[in-house]
Amino acid sequence: MGDNIVTESFSETHRAAATPIVIVGHVDHGKSSLIGRLLYDTDSLQDGKLAQIVESSRKRGLAVEWSFLLDSLQIERDQGVTVDSTRIPFRLGSRDFVIVDAPGHRQFLRNMITGAADAEAAVLVVDAKEGAQEQTRRHAMLLRLIGIRHVIVLLNKSDLLEFDEAKIVRVESDVRQLLGRLEIEVEAVVPASARDGDNIASRSERALWYKGPTLVEALANVPPPASRAALPFRMPVQDVYRFDGVRYVAGRIERGTVRAGDRLAIGAQGQVATVVEVCRWHAPELPVAGAGESIALRLEPDLVPDRGDLLFPADDKAAAPERSARIRTRLFWLRGEPLRVGESFTLRLATAEHDVTVASIDAVVDLEDLTLREGDSVPPDGFAEITLAASHAVLFDPFSPGFGDGRGVLVDRYQRIVGGAPLIGPAELADGEHAIHPTASRVPAARQVQTRGHRSGVFWLTGLPGSGKSTVARAAELALSEQAINATVLDGDTLRAGLCSDLGFSPEDRHENIRRAAHVAKILAESGQVVIVALVSPLEADRTQARQIVGGNFHEVFVDTPLETCEKRDPKGLYAAARSGKIPEFTGVSAPYEAPVSPELRLAADRPEQEAINTLTAFILRLVQP
Amino acid sequence: MTQTPILSRDQATTTSLAQPRIMDDLDQLEAQSIFILREAYRKLKPLSLLWSLGKDSNVMVWLARKAFMGHVPFPVMHVDTEKKFPEMYAFRDEYTKKWNLDLLLGYCPPVEEIDPSLPPAARSAARKTAGLAAMIDKHRFRGVIAGIRRDEQATRAKERVFSPRGAGHRWDVRNQPPEFWDQYATPYEDGMHIRVHPLLSWREIDIWRYIEREGIPLVDLYFAKDGKRYRSLGDQDITNPVESTASTVAEVIAELETSRTSERAGRAMDHESEDVFERLRVAGYL
Numbered sequence: 083m084g085d086n087i088v089t090e091s092f093s094e095t096h097r098a099a100a101t102p103i104v105i106v107g108h109v110d111h112g113k114s115s116l117i118g119r120l121l122y123d124t125d126s127l128q129d130g131k132l133a134q135i136v137e138s139s140r141k142r143g144l145a146v147e148w149s150f151l152l153d154s155l156q157i158e159r160d161q162g163v164t165v166d167s168t169r170i171p172f173r174l175g176s177r178d179f180v181i182v183d184a185p186g187h188r189q190f191l192r193n194m195i196t197g198a199a200d201a202e203a204a205v206l207v208v209d210a211k212e213g214a215q216e217q218t219r220r221h222a223m224l225l226r227l228i229g230i231r232h233v234i235v236l237l238n239k240s241d242l243l244e245f246d247e248a249k250i251v252r253v254e255s256d257v258r259q260l261l262g263r264l265e266i267e268v269e270a271v272v273p274a275s276a277r278d279g280d281n282i283a284s285r286s287e288r289a290l291w292y293k294g295p296t297l298v299e300a301l302a303n304v305p306p307p308a309s310r311a312a313l314p315f316r317m318p319v320q321d322v323y324r325f326d327g328v329r330y331v332a333g334r335i336e337r338g339t340v341r342a343g344d345r346l347a348i349g350a351q352g353q354v355a356t357v358v359e360v361c362r363w364h365a366p367e368l369p370v371a372g373a374g375e376s377i378a379l380r381l382e383p384d385l386v387p388d389r390g391d392l393l394f395p396a397d398d399k400a401a402a403p404e405r406s407a408r409i410r411t412r413l414f415w416l417r418g419e420p421l422r423v424g425e426s427f428t429l430r431l432a433t434a435e436h437d438v439t440v441a442s443i444d445a446v447v448d449l450e451d452l453t454l455r456e457g458d459s460v461p462p463d464g465f466a467e468i469t470l471a472a473s474h475a476v477l478f479d480p481f482s483p484g485f486g487d488g489r490g491v492l493v494d495r496y497q498r499i500v501g502g503a504p505l506i507g508p509a510e511l512a513d514g515e516h517a518i519h520p521t522a523s524r525v526p527a528a529r530q531v532q533t534r535g536h537r538s539g540v541f542w543l544t545g546l547p548g549s550g551k552s553t554v555a556r557a558a559e560l561a562l563s564e565q566a567i568n569a570t571v572l573d574g575d576t577l578r579a580g581l582c583s584d585l586g587f588s589p590e591d592r593h594e595n596i597r598r599a600a601h602v603a604k605i606l607a608e609s610g611q612v613v614i615v616a617l618v619s620p621l622e623a624d625r626t627q628a629r630q631i632v633g634g635n636f637h638e639v640f641v642d643t644p645l646e647t648c649e650k651r652d653p654k655g656l657y658a659a660a661r662s663g664k665i666p667e668f669t670g671v672s673a674p675y676e677a678p679v680s681p682e683l684r685l686a687a688d689r690p691e692q693e694a695i696n697t698l699t700a701f702i703l704r705l706v707q708p
Numbered sequence: 709m710t711q712t713p714i715l716s717r718d719q720a721t722t723t724s725l726a727q728p729r730i731m732d733d734l735d736q737l738e739a740q741s742i743f744i745l746r747e748a749y750r751k752l753k754p755l756s757l758l759w760s761l762g763k764d765s766n767v768m769v770w771l772a773r774k775a776f777m778g779h780v781p782f783p784v785m786h787v788d789t790e791k792k793f794p795e796m797y798a799f800r801d802e803y804t805k806k807w808n809l810d811l812l813l814g815y816c817p818p819v820e821e822i823d824p825s826l827p828p829a830a831r832s833a834a835r836k837t838a839g840l841a842a843m844i845d846k847h848r849f850r851g852v853i854a855g856i857r858r859d860e861q862a863t864r865a866k867e868r869v870f871s872p873r874g875a876g877h878r879w880d881v882r883n884q885p886p887e888f889w890d891q892y893a894t895p896y897e898d899g900m901h902i903r904v905h906p907l908l909s910w911r912e913i914d915i916w917r918y919i920e921r922e923g924i925p926l927v928d929l930y931f932a933k934d935g936k937r938y939r940s941l942g943d944q945d946i947t948n949p950v951e952s953t954a955s956t957v958a959e960v961i962a963e964l965e966t967s968r969t970s971e972r973a974g975r976a977m978d979h980e981s982e983d984v985f986e987r988l989r990v991a992g993y994l
């Protein structure tokens with residue numbers, strides 16, 4: 083076969099993969115409507131589909147609701163809001179696209195990311211009348227973090243501004259400024275109406291002043307994905323098989339090419355092996371494979387790499403990945419509770435998994451003006467730059483838009499994906515900083531529950547001295563043991579006799595006492611234990627800190643015995659001593675007690691003690707029994 | 709239909725140092741599906757693949773053989789409604805042997821035992837859900853590979869590649885986990901399993917072009933006889949053939965290039981009410 087023939091038949095039969103385009107923007111700015119309209123105007127709907135939409139709209143008392151083409155779930159149609167993203171194939175001329183409809187409501191951000199993460203380009207839909215809103219900014223930030231390189235802005239509902247040039251140009255400049263701050267280049271800003279079809283597939287008659295592309299023209303201009311073939315070779319090992327006596331190292335090539343005869347380094351250990359064969363089943367035999375292919379390699383010597391080991395060129399230092407146990411990352415945070423320093427996760431990086439701890443939160447994004455601020459926590463659905471510390475060196479390539487490199491994902495102990503962490507690079511240690519690399523338990527939470535027979539939790543009893551915290555806590559501990567629940571009591575006086583014997587009763591020392599108790603409680607709870615803390619803990623601020631240290635498993639219980647009763651009981655004679663001035667800074671007498679505003683449980687003093695014990699026991703049982 | 713091995717495919721080999729092939733759309737879909745199947749095999753044990761004997765599940769078995777060098781290293785399940793076409797049973801027996809498959813058979817309860825509030829065709833389809841659920845419970849599968857595609861049906865368009873099923877096999881469609889950068893959900897609770905969807909991004913025409921390219925065998929019902937053929941194969945009583953003269957894979961592809969009707973147009977249950985598909989799927993239907 084001559085070269086010419088090959089090339090010719092290649093271009094004739096070659097169909098490129100579909101280009102994914104995601105439609106994002108604030109809730110109700112018209113994303114789903116836009117896609118519905120786009121499909122209709124480009125004649126992409128199957129027969130009968132329009133009739134179904136008309137019928138579903140009529141049933142709900144609506145005129146044709148284009149969004150119903152995407153919003154297929156009952157809840158979506160009834161509430162008029164997109165909950166989950168949808169992907170639909172779409173053809174323009176000879177080019178295939180996949181259009182992804184993403185939800186705009188903040189509550190469904192995880193679904194927006196699910197839809198957007200592999201897109202080649204994005205259409206940011208902005209209501210021309212409302213302008214950029216909170217989710218416009220959040221989505222724009224995400225586009226940048228997940229590395230979408232081509233952004234088209236669609237100023238939707240321009241019909242509501244009668245396509246007035248002056249008004250539209252003003253919104254346009256706002257949006258351009260916003261995206262400029264994120265260093266996102268805008269391909270086009272299209273004034274349009276999804277409802278009426280202006281500038282979607284055909285040029286608007288109402289905006290003759292507008293000379294830019296229609297949406298369809300802008301989409302057609304999106305360049306195909308960049309080639310990853312010329313970069314140094316990377317293949318994360320996905321699995322190792324042995325079939326018919328042959329060992330296969332299986333994986334998908336992230337970038338570069340591999341040939342029989344290549345010498346590859348394997349993972350952080352850096353053992354070297356030579357590729358004997360590039361294996362495929364029922365495919366043309368080729369001694370070479372390129373980026374994107376799922377293949378299997380035979381190696382010599384016949385080593386058995388681990389899943390997650392990165393394969394890369396052995397003899398070229400310049401082609402080696404980064405190696406560091408401390409990594410700076412950008413973060414988009416998807417958990418319902420804030421992220422704090424010291425939390426541990428599994429960092430998934432392609433097929434590798436590494437235990438990591440958040441060593442520092444270096445900057446938090448202020449969503450109002452998209453600037454970086456100092457902060458000690460990352461709010462739900464927030465963005466930040468953080469440093470992760472692993473217990474060993476991690477091999478990685480820094481994140482780069484459009485490539486598979488450095489796409490870290492954080493997973494918690496419940497196996498939930500809680501954040502995306504594009505890796506920026508190795509983190510330098512500041513002068514004088516002592517590098518700590520904490521490790522976290524690898525026991526899955528579910529197994530812990532299984533072996534223990536119950537969940538864990540921290541029950542924090544606060545109340546005046548003599549209010550009965552220790553008595554109630556110890557009695558509940560006993561009652562729980564009868565139900566085969568392992569509980570530990572961290573009692574104020576007991577702690578002060580040992581762990582905290584260096585502490586006094588100044589506000590600083592009380593604060594430190596609580597901090598230590600909270601950390602011990604956290605460690606115990608993470609090992610599956612039920613923990614009952616009985617500490618005066620008089621200040622709201624200190625209890626809040628304890629809650630933050632412990633995390634989601636913290637339950638505040640107020641032992642609400644009034645001062646007079648405590649003082650009357652005075653089992654240890656402390657009130658008497660305090661009144662006579664023998665004990666300084668005694669809570670309730672000479673130091674303040676701030677009662678909790680909304681404790682999860684309140685144990686009232688006007689009831690018999692046994693009732694308080696029963697109430698607490700039942701409360702704990704309810705929360706820890708599976 | 710017999711399988712025809714590929715002899716050569718376009719290779720842009722021009723220099724002495726061999727260059728990788730430039731991947732086309734089918735190559736990319738294939739590579740992604742192989743990646744998904746390998747993830748499932750590694751992460752979900754025990755695992756099985758639902759083999760309905762239709763075109764999509766044959767492609768899936770084929771892709772599994774691609775992923776595992778000619779082997780299918782987990783059982784394939786056929787949940788038999790006992791209402792399939794006779795041709796399908798013959799096909800099953802032939803290819804179980806030829807492909808060396810570890811076949812598990814499951815059966816479906818009688819329709820009387822199924823939720824009577826469902827419309828008739830949907831109620832019949834729900835039998836399959838019950839049969840499937842019994843199989844999953846019996847073998848305690850943590851992963852079940854199924855050949856659904858996004859372009860088939862609007863609620864399937866909302867699916868994840870790894871889709872968790874909680875207690876009672878329910879699909880919590882309002883609360884699906886995030887899935888991005890090829891990181892998939894893993895089971896986090898006892899008694900749950902993951903539905904794995906390696907064909908989610910394939911379109912009907914991609915399936916047919918791949919069948920043609922690879923020479924994947926199919927039951928003859930897909931090809932026109934007396935002006936009719938089946939575009940989708942469900943149970944005999946709830947699937948209708950469509951008008952067609954396409955009697956070869958190439959003719960089917962040519963027909964689909966211009967078709968404007970949906971693949972499931974011949975499936976009765978899809979037309980019974982607006983929410984029926986969602987209800988079935990939430991309860992565990994494919």
Ligand SMILES: Nc1nc2c(ncn2[C@@H]2O[C@H](COP(=O)(O)OP(=O)(O)OP(=O)(O)O)[C@@H](O)[C@H]2O)c(=O)[nH]1
Nearest residue numbers: 109110111112113114115163164186239275276277
């Ligand atoms: N006047 C006018 N109304 C529009 C236009 N496009 C959409 N709408 C209306 O705006 C409302 C919201 O539209 P959707 O398409 O559901 O919005 P969305 O952005 O998909 O919303 P979420 O997915 O929930 O974030 C609907 O009532 C539409 O009819 C437009 O161009 N002009």
Ligand SMILES: [Mg+2]
Nearest residue numbers: 113114163164
């Ligand atoms: Mg929407």
